[in-house]
Amino acid sequence: MWKVAVVGAGTMGTVHAQAYVNMGNVDLVGIVDIRQSVAEGLAARSGTQAYTSLAELLNETDVDIVDICVPTYLHKEYVLQVARKKKHVICEKPIARSLEDAQAMINACEEAGVSLFIGHVVRFFPEYCLARDRLQSGTIGCVGTVRTSRGGEFPTAWEDWYADIDKSGSVIVDAMIHDFDFLRWCFGDVKRVYAKSTVGRDFPRVDHAFVSLRFENGIIGHAEGTWAYPDGFRTQLEIAGDQGLLLHDSDAAAPIQNYRRSSGVANAGVAVPESPLEKNPYQLELEHFLDCLMHNTELRITPLDAYKALEISLAALESIRTGQPVELGGVE
Amino acid sequence: MMKVGIISFAHMHAQSYAECFKILEEQGGNVNLVAIADADEERGRNAATRFDCTYFRDYQDLLATDVDAVVVCSENVLHAEMVIAAAEARKHVLCEKPLATTVGDARRMIAASERAGIILQVAFPVRFNSAIQRLQKMVVSEELGRIIAIRGTNRGKNPDGWFVDQSLSGGGAVLDHTVHVVDLMRWMLRSEVKEVFAEVDTRFHSIDVDDCGLLLLEFENGVFASHDPSWSRPKMYPTWGDVTLEVVGTNGVSVVDAFAQHLTDFGDTALPIQHAFWGNSMDLGLIRDFVDCVTSGRSPFITGMDGLQAVAVALAAYESARTGKPIPLAQMG
Numbered sequence: 001m002w003k004v005a006v007v008g009a010g011t012m013g014t015v016h017a018q019a020y021v022n023m024g025n026v027d028l029v030g031i032v033d034i035r036q037s038v039a040e041g042l043a044a045r046s047g048t049q050a051y052t053s054l055a056e057l058l059n060e061t062d063v064d065i066v067d068i069c070v071p072t073y074l075h076k077e078y079v080l081q082v083a084r085k086k087k088h089v090i091c092e093k094p095i096a097r098s099l100e101d102a103q104a105m106i107n108a109c110e111e112a113g114v115s116l117f118i119g120h121v122v123r124f125f126p127e128y129c130l131a132r133d134r135l136q137s138g139t140i141g142c143v144g145t146v147r148t149s150r151g152g153e154f155p156t157a158w159e160d161w162y163a164d165i166d167k168s169g170s171v172i173v174d175a176m177i178h179d180f181d182f183l184r185w186c187f188g189d190v191k192r193v194y195a196k197s198t199v200g201r202d203f204p205r206v207d208h209a210f211v212s213l214r215f216e217n218g219i220i221g222h223a224e225g226t227w228a229y230p231d232g233f234r235t236q237l238e239i240a241g242d243q244g245l246l247l248h249d250s251d252a253a254a255p256i257q258n259y260r261r262s263s264g265v266a267n268a269g270v271a272v273p274e275s276p277l278e279k280n281p282y283q284l285e286l287e288h289f290l291d292c293l294m295h296n297t298e299l300r301i302t303p304l305d306a307y308k309a310l311e312i313s314l315a316a317l318e319s320i321r322t323g324q325p326v327e328l329g330g331v332e
Numbered sequence: 333m334m335k336v337g338i339i340s341f342a343h344m345h346a347q348s349y350a351e352c353f354k355i356l357e358e359q360g361g362n363v364n365l366v367a368i369a370d371a372d373e374e375r376g377r378n379a380a381t382r383f384d385c386t387y388f389r390d391y392q393d394l395l396a397t398d399v400d401a402v403v404v405c406s407e408n409v410l411h412a413e414m415v416i417a418a419a420e421a422r423k424h425v426l427c428e429k430p431l432a433t434t435v436g437d438a439r440r441m442i443a444a445s446e447r448a449g450i451i452l453q454v455a456f457p458v459r460f461n462s463a464i465q466r467l468q469k470m471v472v473s474e475e476l477g478r479i480i481a482i483r484g485t486n487r488g489k490n491p492d493g494w495f496v497d498q499s500l501s502g503g504g505a506v507l508d509h510t511v512h513v514v515d516l517m518r519w520m521l522r523s524e525v526k527e528v529f530a531e532v533d534t535r536f537h538s539i540d541v542d543d544c545g546l547l548l549l550e551f552e553n554g555v556f557a558s559h560d561p562s563w564s565r566p567k568m569y570p571t572w573g574d575v576t577l578e579v580v581g582t583n584g585v586s587v588v589d590a591f592a593q594h595l596t597d598f599g600d601t602a603l604p605i606q607h608a609f610w611g612n613s614m615d616l617g618l619i620r621d622f623v624d625c626v627t628s629g630r631s632p633f634i635t636g637m638d639g640l641q642a643v644a645v646a647l648a649a650y651e652s653a654r655t656g657k658p659i660p661l662a663q664m665g
Contacts, residue, residue, distance in 0.1 A: 144544050144564055203582065230584050230585075325529065
């Protein structure tokens with residue numbers, strides 16, 4: 001049994017805690033959140049203890065793995081704290097808000113001899129995995145262009161931290177990084193980035209971005225990220241090759257569309273799609289990490305992958321700031 | 333009765349426009365398609381027979397007749413010479429897009445039409461698509477609030493033939509498929525493109541012109557946009573291509589697929605899945621509008637300057653791809 005603790009009882013902490021409850025080989029030893037009632041609420045739902053500080057949990061439990069689900073700008077301090085105790089680390093994406101923080105986290109975990117796993121969960125979404133499998137089988141030939149889209153309504157969270165670009169990095173660092181990571185997994189490194197977004201244009205709590213990507217292998221990419229819709233969440237992927245075309249649209253792929261009468265139900269009057277799976281991608285991601293730890297095999301997402309995805313996001317922000325394309329160097 | 337000639341059937345849209353004139357004739361419209369000129373004699377004679385027109389090998393001979401107006405559907409590089417000749421012969425002109433292959437040519441064409449006092453309209457038929465018209469009204473009436481961004485696509489299959497011969501087309505996918513959507517964006521936003529950044533390449537087909545690209549655009553009014561003009565649809569794609577727009581505003585988002593009004597037809601044919609469009613014909617809307625302009629003498633809804641601006645943006649995209657820099661439109665003169 002792996003003893004696991006979750007730090008941060010927000011949206012993602014809740015999803016991870018539920019996944020651990022579902023897993024047969026995990027003993028969830030605690031939930032940490034500085035908001036006591038929030039920690040207690042999730043702990044009660046997950047059948048475990050609540051803590052209001054990570055230090056307290058590290059002192060009082062014999063934890064093997066700490067899963068960090070706090071806001072992006074706080075990742076470094078929590079990850080370093082866990083690494084100092086020589087515990088394995090799972091950390092939500094993006095790895096950090098800056099490359100310096102990301103490097104410090106990677107170094108700390110290496111020095112401590114612990115694993116660092118960044119939750120680029122799109123690599124565990126079956127539709128994205130299947131697209132990559134088909135791509136690699138060569139059925140669509142040589143790829144010319146690729147397009148991604150991700151987003152929906154503006155996220156609501158603790159202290160509205162998503163609305164502060166210094167903390168979240170906007171939709172580009174927080175959400176589009178999923179697509180940048182997936183595209184790197186499929187097509188390798190990006191050579192050049194040019195981007196436009198609402199950053200600097202004074203649209204409070206509305207975020208929309210277009211990022212032009214040119215890969216080292218010549219593929220032309222377009223990524224769209226949005227927190228500008230009034231509701232919902234959707235993803236799209238299009239990979240065009242010289243012998244075929246792959247399309248994914250989460251709206252079209254949802255097998256269930258619910259249309260509920262307004263009688264006090266959440267989202268009443270709004271069509272709510274559902275796409276149920278035996279195991280959700282978050283559970284698959286966490287199981288993968290435990291499996292890699294158990295068998296000492298390579299992680300599907302290395303810390304360097306997470307670093308490079310962040311590098312693309314930050315290059316996009318720099319392009320928006322300067323109005324110029326940004327060439328990515330071979331940062332190692 | 334307005335008499336019309338069509339100069340060249342090189343562009344496949346000539347067939348559709350000719351059919352539209354015939355439909356208007358049958359509906360008792362005040363128009364008559366009477367003449368077809370085409371340097372390709374077989375193609376021209378076939379069209380003349382089919383549409384019951386007089387055939388001319390030399391378009392100058394067609395211009396010497398008493399037609400009131402001409403539609404120019406020649407290879408792109410020939411638009412300038414033919415439109416200017418038509419203007420000098422005092423014929424109103426509907427010119428297939430792109431208006432020209434250089435901004436200088438477009439300026440000369442506009443100047444010639446102004447000197448002659450004739451109507452120069454550019455064929456941007458997508459402005460007559462019902463869904464696009466509804467979107468334009470939503471944008472102009474500010475139903476979507478203040479517009480923030482627009483994502484456009486106009487993808488297609490490889491059109492082949494003269495389209496992929498630089499010396500006749502003046503450019504590949506980026507020229508062919510940028511002008512429609514840039515025109516729609518300019519029209520809705522009532523603002524000009526300020527700056528263009530683009531990636532352009534040939535990655536899908538063994539051809540000498542570009543077949544894919546991606547444009548990021550900044551408008552004078554602060555709206556930003558992206559556009560994909562690639563010939564990236566495979567041969568078996570169920571329709572010719574797409575025109576889509578996602579318009580993001582402060583009050584919400586509108587996502588428009590201009591050709592969503594279709595039946596899906598699954599068969600055992602060479603093209604096993606086909607989209608059969610049942611919406612209103614945008615080509616008929618375009619032709620009806622042109623006829624109305626000429627017969628009523630009103631100003632065209634789509635002007636030569638609209639054609640010029642769209643061409644300038646496409647050419648700026650090529651310049652950006654060549655230099656690796658965003659190009660201010662002022663530089664395109």
